[in-house]
Amino acid sequence: MIARIIEVEKNTMSQTVGVVKTEYFTFAQESEKLMLESGKSLGPVTLAYETYGELDANKENAILICHALSADAHAAGYHEEESDPGWWESMIGPGKAFDTDKYLIICSNVLGGCKGSTGPSSINPGKGKPYALEFPVITIADMVNAQRHLVDHLGIERLLSVAGGSMGGMQVLQWVASFPEKVRSAIPIATALKHSPQQIAFDEVVRQAIMADPDWRCGDYYEYGQPERGLAVSRMIGHITFMSEHSMEEKFSRKLRNGKYSYDFAADFEVENYLRYRGDKFVKRFDANSYLYITKAMDYFDLSGSGLIPLGRDIDTRFLIISFKSDWLYPSYQSQEIVRLLKCNYVDATYCELPSTYGHDAFLVDINEQQELVRHFLDKTYNGYSVVSSYVL
Amino acid sequence: MIARIIEVEKNTMSQTVGVVKTEYFTFAQESEKLMLESGKSLGPVTLAYETYGELDANKENAILICHALSADAHAAGYHEEESDPGWWESMIGPGKAFDTDKYLIICSNVLGGCKGSTGPSSINPGKGKPYALEFPVITIADMVNAQRHLVDHLGIERLLSVAGGSMGGMQVLQWVASFPEKVRSAIPIATALKHSPQQIAFDEVVRQAIMADPDWRCGDYYEYGQPERGLAVSRMIGHITFMSEHSMEEKFSRKLRNGKYSYDFAADFEVENYLRYRGDKFVKRFDANSYLYITKAMDYFDLSGSGLIPLGRDIDTRFLIISFKSDWLYPSYQSQEIVRLLKCNYVDATYCELPSTYGHDAFLVDINEQQELVRHFLDKTYNGYSVVSSYVL
Numbered sequence: 068m069i070a071r072i073i074e075v076e077k078n079t080m081s082q083t084v085g086v087v088k089t090e091y092f093t094f095a096q097e098s099e100k101l102m103l104e105s106g107k108s109l110g111p112v113t114l115a116y117e118t119y120g121e122l123d124a125n126k127e128n129a130i131l132i133c134h135a136l137s138a139d140a141h142a143a144g145y146h147e148e149e150s151d152p153g154w155w156e157s158m159i160g161p162g163k164a165f166d167t168d169k170y171l172i173i174c175s176n177v178l179g180g181c182k183g184s185t186g187p188s189s190i191n192p193g194k195g196k197p198y199a200l201e202f203p204v205i206t207i208a209d210m211v212n213a214q215r216h217l218v219d220h221l222g223i224e225r226l227l228s229v230a231g232g233s234m235g236g237m238q239v240l241q242w243v244a245s246f247p248e249k250v251r252s253a254i255p256i257a258t259a260l261k262h263s264p265q266q267i268a269f270d271e272v273v274r275q276a277i278m279a280d281p282d283w284r285c286g287d288y289y290e291y292g293q294p295e296r297g298l299a300v301s302r303m304i305g306h307i308t309f310m311s312e313h314s315m316e317e318k319f320s321r322k323l324r325n326g327k328y329s330y331d332f333a334a335d336f337e338v339e340n341y342l343r344y345r346g347d348k349f350v351k352r353f354d355a356n357s358y359l360y361i362t363k364a365m366d367y368f369d370l371s372g373s374g375l376i377p378l379g380r381d382i383d384t385r386f387l388i389i390s391f392k393s394d395w396l397y398p399s400y401q402s403q404e405i406v407r408l409l410k411c412n413y414v415d416a417t418y419c420e421l422p423s424t425y426g427h428d429a430f431l432v433d434i435n436e437q438q439e440l441v442r443h444f445l446d447k448t449y450n451g452y453s454v455v456s457s458y459v460l
Numbered sequence: 461m462i463a464r465i466i467e468v469e470k471n472t473m474s475q476t477v478g479v480v481k482t483e484y485f486t487f488a489q490e491s492e493k494l495m496l497e498s499g500k501s502l503g504p505v506t507l508a509y510e511t512y513g514e515l516d517a518n519k520e521n522a523i524l525i526c527h528a529l530s531a532d533a534h535a536a537g538y539h540e541e542e543s544d545p546g547w548w549e550s551m552i553g554p555g556k557a558f559d560t561d562k563y564l565i566i567c568s569n570v571l572g573g574c575k576g577s578t579g580p581s582s583i584n585p586g587k588g589k590p591y592a593l594e595f596p597v598i599t600i601a602d603m604v605n606a607q608r609h610l611v612d613h614l615g616i617e618r619l620l621s622v623a624g625g626s627m628g629g630m631q632v633l634q635w636v637a638s639f640p641e642k643v644r645s646a647i648p649i650a651t652a653l654k655h656s657p658q659q660i661a662f663d664e665v666v667r668q669a670i671m672a673d674p675d676w677r678c679g680d681y682y683e684y685g686q687p688e689r690g691l692a693v694s695r696m697i698g699h700i701t702f703m704s705e706h707s708m709e710e711k712f713s714r715k716l717r718n719g720k721y722s723y724d725f726a727a728d729f730e731v732e733n734y735l736r737y738r739g740d741k742f743v744k745r746f747d748a749n750s751y752l753y754i755t756k757a758m759d760y761f762d763l764s765g766s767g768l769i770p771l772g773r774d775i776d777t778r779f780l781i782i783s784f785k786s787d788w789l790y791p792s793y794q795s796q797e798i799v800r801l802l803k804c805n806y807v808d809a810t811y812c813e814l815p816s817t818y819g820h821d822a823f824l825v826d827i828n829e830q831q832e833l834v835r836h837f838l839d840k841t842y843n844g845y846s847v848v849s850s851y852v853l
Contacts, residue, residue, distance in 0.1 A: 328760055
């Protein structure tokens with residue numbers, strides 16, 4: 068039944084890009100290996116990616132979307148035989164903020180991921196089995212460097228925009244730091260120049276929960292199955308930080324599953340049940356080692372000081388920075404630090420703090436105003452006119 | 461060397477109660493079993509407790525201190541052969557806020573605990589081995605009911621005050637709800653009338669981390685050893701929530717242990733090292749099952765609505781309510797809910813939000829102003845004069 072409804076939607080909703088397919092690009096073969104920040108090298112490297120829309124004649128309408136911690140290249144539309152759309156379906160499509168009638172949208176799974184791009188669960192060609200912990204520790208700069216190879220491969224010299232939330236926003240900032248000449252505009256959302264010790268602490272607990280599970284087997288679990296219990300606990304911690312206290316109160320309050328206390332250790336409260344469900348669901352779709360590598364990359368990321376804009380470098384990338392008032396994982400002050408750094412370096416930057424109550428999840432789920440901000444900002448960048456620069460909520 | 465310094469301090473510092481000893485009170489034997497909120501009964505019940513100071517002739521100067529999640533009866537002074545003082549040494553002693561020259565201070569380990577009071581690690585007399593999960597789920601009201609037996613046993617009809625922070629504050633509120641005639645004044649600090657879904661969520665993840673450890677063995681681990689890895693992860697989560705973002709920044713910032721990134725999964729950052737250290741230390745001193753039972757009791761606690769003050773009941777208990785601006789685990793709005801409920805019921809209540817940056821830990825570590833507030837409040841309660849009621853910071 069759901070499948071049929073989806074089918075109808077696919078056919079009739081003009082706002083979706085419809086059925087899409089993931090593609091794969093492999094590079095850094097043999098002598099051309101990808102040099103990593105750690106000093107190690109990696110190759111061959113495959114990136115899974117999707118594109119929506121068409122490149123224009125001047126190749127000036129390409130937008131790169133960067134995903135957050137546990138997402139993938141499937142940002143919009145539907146995969147054949149699947150009922151869930153891509154993770155930013157609400158933002159990408161005909162007539163939407165990332166308007167596929169105007170722009171070519173590209174999204175790739177990050178290096179280190181587990182959704183088709185090379186990561187710890189990929190086969191280590193030298194060994195004929197998954198890398199596991201022999202996969203080198205990678206950084207956000209390494210992820211972006213890999214994406215740059217993909218963008219070159221697609222024949223795009225300069226991106227109209229790079230956009231993303233959370234870790235996606237870190238990649239946006241890293242694009243400007245690494246390849247400023249290739250980025251006409253940048254949209255970092257709900258992100259930071261660097262993790263605070265509290266953010267590092269949450270990531271460390273997430274990693275410890277995975278590594279504490281004996282089924283993790285020092286990373287060598289691929290022939291036995293995932294460290295499911297540890298990974299589920301990790302994800303439960305994550306979900307608490309993604310929501311605001313307010314949105315938890317709205318969604319769950321102290322609602323009981325069975326109307327009364329069980330007086331045992333069952334899930335009495337709806338919120339407990341929700342977290343258990345989320346944890347269990349996650350272990351079916353995400354590789355535990357990828358979770359370790361990607362959180363480590365986020366913790367290492369630090370573009371404060373002269374990291375984003377080296378001394379003496381002129382940046383003509385335009386910025387739209389968005390944060391959410393109720394986001395306590397990436398609080399607004401961190402976005403304001405980005406804005407301050409940019410403004411002090413004469414960079415064109417617009418900043419909006421949106422009043423959503425959804426916490427860090429807001430950039431994925433509460434997109435009405437975000438939609439308009441992005442739409443106008445891209446219009447202005449592409450067409451050279453707009454009203455956005457004075458638009459502050 | 462440390463032992464010698466401590467020895468000198470014990471001898472010369474007038475502010476400590478000096479060497480103290482834990483005592484034990486056993487009740488609820490055979491036909492007199494303790495009835496629990498769940499409908500089950502429990503007995504015999506032992507409470508470990510300590511007292512500091514002397515009861516006055518009228519038996520009107522006794523103050524009960526209630527401890528938080530992982531503390532115990534040892535609130536002040538030093539145990540023979542130990543160098544660490546009790547957990548609220550800064551607040552209890554001669555000339556301190558809880559002045560042992562004036563008052564008799566009592567502190568007992570909670571029912572369900574693992575520091576001498578009956579809990580899941582105690583021997584189940586019917587079975588000759590630890591209760592483990594056969595221990596009944598207990599509530600804050602059950603803890604307080606057990607304390608009431610101890611207070612009766614000590615010959616005290618009415619307490620001058622009941623005081624405590626966090627879960628200690630819940631017990632304070634429960635004392636007023638259960639035995640209002642026995643409580644002349646109440647000092648709930650950094651606490652709440654009920655857990656929000658976010659607080660329940662953190663507790664649930666803490667429990668899941670323990671229960672996910674195969675060494676937990678469905679609670680029956682006593683002959684094998686603790687589920688150390690799960691319990692350590694639990695405590696790491698706790699420590700993040702006890703500190704504020706600000707105090708983490710002050711203490712750790714992004715300081716690296718070895719001055720550079722390891723590019724592996726070692727603890728690169730000081731904050732990671734601190735959490736691992738705290739986790740490892742905790743498993744040596746606290747029973748995993750007690751952690752499950754006590755967090756569950758906190759989640760069940762709910763004195764909102766008419767729970768604290770049943771309709772038509774007159775309360776002449778005086779209240780001092782304290783919260784801390786940077787405490788995001790028990791945010792000030794929760795203390796303000798207590799104040800509102802009291803004021804609407806014509807109860808004498810003074811409220812102060814203190815500007816400490818230490819987060820939830822503040823009631824244990826940042827006590828200068830708290831000390832003065834409590835001192836004046838107790839003076840007024842005991843002597844019937846003071847200036848405290850207009851003292852609002």
